[in-house]
Amino acid sequence: MLEAFYANLEAKSANDTELKLLRAQWDFDKQLLENALQHVGSLFNHFSRHDSSHSRKILVNIGKLLGGKLNELSATDTWLILEGAFLHDTGMLASYDDLQEIATSSEFAVYVRGVARSSTHELRAFAAGFDEKDPMWPFRQGDNPLAAVNLWHQLLVGWLRSRHAARAQRVAESPETLGITSPHNELLPSRLRRCLGIICRAHTVPFEELLENLPQHADGMSDETCHPRFVACLLRLGDALDMDSGRFCPVMQKLYGPAPRSKAAHEDKHASIIHLHSSAQSIEVEAECATDDGYVAASDWFEMLEKEVGNQFRHWA
Numbered sequence: 001m002l003e004a005f006y007a008n009l010e011a012k013s014a015n016d017t018e019l020k021l022l023r024a025q026w027d028f029d030k031q032l033l034e035n036a037l038q039h040v041g042s043l044f045n046h047f048s049r050h051d052s053s054h055s056r057k058i059l060v061n062i063g064k065l066l067g068g069k070l071n072e073l074s075a076t077d078t079w080l081i082l083e084g085a086f087l088h089d090t091g092m093l094a095s096y097d098d099l100q101e102i103a104t105s106s107e108f109a110v111y112v113r114g115v116a117r118s119s120t121h122e123l124r125a126f127a128a129g130f131d132e133k134d135p136m137w138p139f140r141q142g143d144n145p146l147a148a149v150n151l152w153h154q155l156l157v158g159w160l161r162s163r164h165a166a167r168a169q170r171v172a173e174s175p176e177t178l179g180i181t182s183p184h185n186e187l188l189p190s191r192l193r194r195c196l197g198i199i200c201r202a203h204t205v206p207f208e209e210l211l212e213n214l215p216q217h218a219d220g221m222s223d224e225t226c227h228p229r230f231v232a233c234l235l236r237l238g239d240a241l242d243m244d245s246g247r248f249c250p251v252m253q254k255l256y257g258p259a260p261r262s263k264a265a266h267e268d269k270h271a272s273i274i275h276l277h278s279s280a281q282s283i284e285v286e287a288e289c290a291t292d293d294g295y296v297a298a299s300d301w302f303e304m305l306e307k308e309v310g311n312q313f314r315h316w317a
Contacts, residue, residue, distance in 0.1 A: 001056065001059045001060040001062075001063040002056050002059050004063060004070060004081075005059055005063070005070070005078055005081060005082055006026070006082070007022045008070060008071050008073055008075075009022065009023050009026065009069075009075055009078045009082070010023060012074065012075035012078065013075050016075075016222050017077075018187075018221050018222040018248060019075045019088075019221050019222050019224070020140065020185050021188055022075055022079040022188070022221055023075075023077065023079075023219065025079070025188060026079055026082055026083065029083060029086070030082075031084065032175075033052070033055075033086040033087065033090070033196045034052040034086070034095060036090060037050065037051045037052045037054075037055065037086065037089070037090070037093075038051050038052070039093060040089065040092045040093060043092065043094065043157055043160070044092055044160075044161070045092070045155055046154065046157075046259040046260060046263045047157075047161075047263070047266075050089045050092055052086065053066050054089065054242060055085045056085075057238075057242045058085045058235065058238035058239055058242060059081070059082070059085050059238065060238075061237065061238040061241040061242065061278060062081060062085075062234045062235075062237070062238040064278045064279055064280075065237060065278060065279070065280060066234075066280065067279060067280030067281075068278070068280075074220055074224040074225065074226060075220070075222075075224060076192070076220025076221050076224045076225075076226035076232070077220070077226050077227055077230070077231055078232045079221075080192075080195070080196055080199060080226060080228065081231055081234060081235070083172070083196055083237045084196060084199045084200055084203075084231060084232075085235065085238070086173060087168055087172045087196070087200050088165070088168050088199075088200045088235060088239070089164065089168060090167075090168050090171040090172075090200075091160075091163065091164035091165060091166065091167030091168035091169075091170075091171060091200075092157075092160060092161065092167075092168075092282075093165045093171075093281055094167075099156065101154065102156065102159065102160070104135075109132050110161055111131070111159050111162075112127050112130045112155065113127075113130065115127040115155065115158070116128045116130060118238060122207065122261050122262060123151065123154060123155050123158070123260070125141075126138075126141050126142075126151045126152075126155065127155060129141040138151065138152040147258075150198075150258060154182075154260055164204075165200065165201045165202075165203055165204040165205065166201055168197075168200040168201065169197040169198065169200050169201040170197070171200075172193065172196045172197035172199075172200045173193055173194055173196075173197040176258060188221070190216075192221070192226075195214075195218065195226075195228050198213050198214055198228070198232075199214065199228060199231055199232045199235060202214060202232040202235075202236070203232070203235050203236050203239055207307075207308070207311040207312075207315070209218065210229065210232055210233075210236075210261070211229070214228045214229040214232050215228055215229060216228075216229045229316075230316070233312050233316065235249045236308060237283075237308065237309070237312070240301075240304065240305050240308060241276075241278055241283070241305075243270065243273050243285065243301070244270065244273055244276060258273060261293070264291075264293065265291070265293035265294055265296065265297040266297055267294075268289065268291045268293060268298075269287075269289075269297040269298045269301060270296025271290070271292050271294070272287040272288055272289040272290065272294055272295075272298050273285065273286070273287050274286050274287060274288050283305070283309060285302065285305070287302075
């Protein structure tokens, strides 16, 4: 499906010098982002895959929702969809310097104290030993150094996960913050790059915030009109519909040791899907859950999906 979106971008830009700039930018970004996303698993080793295979699946899902109308997308909308699918989870990447800064920040300290106060968080016992004045406190909580590192790692990526959409916005607007030295074409309007950043952030925000921050239409490249709100809605649905099993790497789990209980529930949720069909007319999902935790996770997921589809129907003519 990536090829179908690219073919539309190529066809729409073939005879327009300005639109060719979009295609040239995507040619660079595709290679750079595919390389960057393969490293998400090094930090989020207990999570489902968020590499380029996830981005490609999102495009498959969006293609199904569009039905036979993919070729009606403008070049600008197509570019926003391609970039958004590959950029929206780049906030899950963090450099060594980023992690050092996060671990010593007051914001992270507030987060850890919140985990410790929670009656349900699976890391509450570990976080209860937090000592802001003692940087070695994690090693006083685990049964051994490896266990302590594993628990500390889970706490750190939990913070990153909760903020990855906002971080992805910053990467979309300024990729150099992540070390992605994409040769940005200065002939592309900066407002489009900013719009792309808001679309990336919007994949996790409440629907009302999406409506508030993204216009229904805007000027695209050349004489085109683009539809930022529509693109964001497609990205949200395409992301939510990556529901099948096979998104977990057993080798990664062996390498990084014991996973939190929530990981098993998340894996059970994916494994429970026995029927999935999406089209421009309907979305059908059926699950048979083998565990109570998997059932709860799947129920929450279905509720989120129903709410999202309902919001889009109510707010999109």
